[in-house]
Amino acid sequence: GAVVSQHPSRVICKSGTSVKIECRSLDFQATTMFWYRQFPKQSLMLMATSNEGSKATYEQGVEKDKFLINHASLTLSTLTVTSAHPEDSSFYICSARDWTGPIYEQYFGPGTRLTVT
């Protein structure tokens, strides 16, 4: 299957600072990428959908000014958590949609554990 990488895998930051998370599709071009947040022992919560070269579409309740998404190339999307607070601590996972096959397939990165102190 296709490979999606995510960096960093873990990050600890102080309250009020910003953190950038990178998501890369390594062996395919991803015109569409997704950012999810996962709370302990729960399923995935979609935060936003990003399309290469255009603005991200945010889910209801997700602050677009706080969670900045940039999808500047076909293989890279970034999520920046601005002015982070302890309640932003979570597991963030990106995903990329592979359009090359005849069916819809979505592949996930390994996730980033963000801890805000």
Next chain:
Amino acid sequence: TQLLEQSPQFLSIQEGENLTVYCNSSSVFSSLQWYRQEPGEGPVLLVTVVTGGEVKKLKRLTFQFGDARKDSSLHITAAQPGDTGLYLCAGAPLGGAQKLVFGQGTRLTINP
């Protein structure tokens, strides 16, 4: 709003037993995917089913897509501790909508 109801949400069984996880909806999906996620990692795609009635096997795992493409099941035979994890089903809506609809997940624990 399309929903996928996944059951059971928690399942703890002994090694060697069989189990089935269900994923149900009132909506039709163009395809359905099953993922397994281990703690601290991202979900890994196990299988995609597309055709109504389709059955796919992956070693001891059997996936079935309902005839009407509204439901799916995952059956594990002779479960092993390595099968422990969070299993997620996700449906691709008709009409080419971009985002997958996820079930709540089934947290499976296989006890040695």
